[in-house]
Each structure stands twice: as C-alpha cells, then as structure tokens.
Amino acid sequence: MSDFLKKGFLLGLGAAVTGKEKLEKKLQEMVEKNELTQEQAKTVMHKFMDKGEMKTDEWHTKQFEQTQQMAKDLGLATKEDINELRARISELETQLYEQERQEH
Template structure:
C-alpha cells in the first residue's frame, strides 16, 4: 500500500475510533438522563459499528480496484495474472510430458 493511502487509511481509522468514543459518551449521557434505554443505546452503537464495518469493506474493495487499475496501467502483473500464467504453464508442461512419453 502506498504511503499516501496508508496515511489516509490511518487518518480515517483515527476518526472512526474518536467518533466511536464520542458516540459512546453521548449515548451514556442520554441513558443517564433517561432519554434512551440501555437497549436503544446498544442498538445505536451496534448500527454505528456495523456501518463502519460496511464502509471498511467498501473502502477495501475500492482500494483493490484502484490498485489493480494502476498495476494494469503501468504494465505490472497482478496476482491473478501470475496465477493464470502458472495454470497455462502447468497445462503446457503436462502436454509436453505427454508428447515426450508417447511411443514413436
């Protein structure tokens, strides 16, 4: 991962942690004031965590797509490219072995 992307990811992670802590404090305050039940506070917090996980997955997917596009644009082989070449090489080796081992 490039240094720029890594710094952006860490910044986002820090904001998420800070946001979670602030939300937790606010929810505790609302429960203490009887404006929310403990169960409602747990639901709100779980929704926040779930949304964060969903965004993380979305970010990872977009990051993967962007890195794959950059690799393709710069002529760099991806893992998929290498695996495809390995499969083709194995197939060719098997065909060659068959030809060499055929009786004349």
C-alpha cells in the same frame, strides 16, 4: 499501499475512533437522563459499528480495485496473471510429456 492512501485511511480511522468515543459518551449521558434505555443505546451503538464495518469493507474494495488498476497501468503482473501462466505452463508441460512418450 501508497503513503498518501495510508495517511488518509489512518485519518479516517482516527476520526471513527474519536466519533465512537463521543457517541458512547453521549449515549451514556442520554441513558443517565432517561432519554434512552440501555437497550436503545446498545442498538444505536451497534448500528454505528455496523455502518463503520461496511465503510471499511467499501474502502478495502476500492483500495484493491485501485491497486489492480495501477498494476495494470504499470504493466505489472498480478497474482492472478502469474497463476494463470503457471496453469498454462503446467498444461503445456503435460502435453509435451505426452508427445514425447508417444514418440518413444
């Protein structure tokens, strides 16, 4: 992961943690003032956490796509490329073995 992307991710993570802590504090205050029930506060917190997980998944997907594109742009072989080549080599070795067996 590039240093720039890593710093951006960590900054976002720090903001999310701070946001979570502030939200928990605000929800607790609202419960204490009887503006929300404990169950409502839990629901709001779960929705916040679910949204954060969705954003994390989106970020990972985008990061993967960007990494794949960089590898392609640089002409680097991906794991999938290597696995495909291994499969082709194995198939060719099998064909060669079969040919040699038939000739002898």
